[in-house]
Amino acid sequence: MAELHLGQLMAYRGDPLVEGPEAVLPIRHGALLIANGMIVDIGEAADLCAAHPGATLVDHGDHLLSPGFIDAHVHYPQTAIIASWGKRLIDWLNSYTFPEEMRFGDPAYAADVAGRYLDLALSNGTTTACSYCTIHPQSVDAIFQAAQARGMRMLAGKTCMDRNAPEGLRDTAQTAYDQSAALLARWHGVDRLSYVITPRFSPTSSREQLSALGALWAEHPDCLMQTHLSEQVDEIAWVKSLYPEARDYLDTYESHGLLGENALYGHAIHLTPRESARIAEVGAALIHCPTSNSFIGSGLFDWPARMAEGQRIGLATDTGGGSNFSMLRTMAAAYEVGQLTHQPLHPAQLWWLATQGSARALRIGDKVGALAPGMEADFIAVDLASTPVIAQRATRANDFWEALFPTIMMGDDRAIAGVWIGGKKRA
Ligand code: GUN
Ligand code: ZN
Incomplete structure (x- = not known):
């Protein structure tokens, strides 16, 4: 049974250490199609919802869906x-x-x-x-x-x-x-x-x-x-x-x-x-x-x-x-x-x-570590407003990266709203 997870996403287009930050593309209203423990599709929520009407919807709101x-x-x-x-x-x-x-x-x-x-x-x-x-x-x-x-x-x-x-x-x-x-x-x-x-x-x-x-x-x-x-x-x-x-x-x-x-x-x-x-x-x-x-x-x-x-x-x-x-x-x-x-x-x-x-x-970049079709469905949902101090800073953000950075600097396990291993929820 396919599941369509909705949330914010990042698509990796290249190596941002070499090509710069533009190699990572934020998708504000994204979707991740999971079936049989694998990522089948990723893209704009509206597009994937239309393309996969039979999939079970799991809406994560503003949470960021990320590779584990x-x-x-x-x-x-x-x-x-x-x-x-x-x-x-x-x-x-x-x-x-x-x-x-x-x-x-x-x-x-x-x-x-x-x-x-x-x-x-x-x-x-x-x-x-x-x-x-x-x-x-x-x-x-x-x-x-x-x-x-x-x-x-x-x-x-x-x-x-x-x-x-x-x-x-x-x-x-x-x-x-x-x-x-x-x-x-x-x-x-x-x-x-x-x-x-x-x-x-x-x-x-x-x-x-x-x-x-x-x-x-x-x-x-x-x-x-x-x-x-x-x-x-x-x-x-x-x-x-x-x-x-x-x-x-x-x-x-x-x-x-x-x-x-x-x-x-x-x-x-x-x-x-x-x-x-x-x-x-x-x-x-x-x-x-x-x-x-x-x-x-x-x-x-x-x-x-x-x-x-x-x-x-x-x-x-x-x-x-x-x-x-x-x-x-x-x-x-x-x-x-x-x-x-x-x-x-x-x-x-x-x-x-x-x-x-x-x-x-670790030479497993073709299996895990990115949200892309054909990758194993190890992913997490990250709350970008997990504590009051992070939340108040994130509301002042002008773009996706400014909204993410407070969680990078001040986040901890409270920011991890869910963990999926091979498409199954574990934590
Ligand atoms: N060098 C050799 N063994 C270790 C270890 O266990 N930890 C760290 N940090 N360095 C090491
Ligand atoms: Zn070590």
């Missing part, structure tokens, strides 16, 4: 330690993160947090995420089973570490390869799930482990590979001391088979010219994690340089180094970083980053 948000870098196992005070990256990992990740050897605990994380994500309008797990294979099973039960498109992988991590949180080059290969065989391409090869970062992997995961990736080049790159200055100095032979941080990955177009590099704040040029040449993705970058004290993503290079960029919360589950809050933080680097991003660019930009970075 796509969070391109999260650590679901850090859900319970979000907002941990006072540490920078390496101390934060040792003080808060590693002790918490240790607990995921218990499948019941992993299942509990996986379900809690996905419910928090959905209540914030996030319908797809790309998550790190822990070294425990059961932490991967937990998130995939929880996503499967909710019908969600989800990407995740076992976080591999064989050094500079505590006893109980280390694998080896061989077990990292074997367990990742087994999880990939079990989950990759099942329902809406994708396995992501996941070395945590160079400091917690030996050369042998990076090479083993590089070999696994070469055997499965359609898989994504995610890791962290140049997040904090102290971390970069540590990488230099651990890998004196490397030209730079990126080279620790490149020389072990971990650079390619299906790579995702989280943070990527302090890049050298060689690193950024090489990443652009290869077409790998950079994942911007703005709340995390300020919360952990890492620095400012260089928006002007990265945009000038035409980098493929996704947006992410980096929960729980990031300080929020909300992609609205994350867009606001990205805007502030843009301001601090003299590249103020337009609301069209911010919203696109949180949907189609992240989807493209």
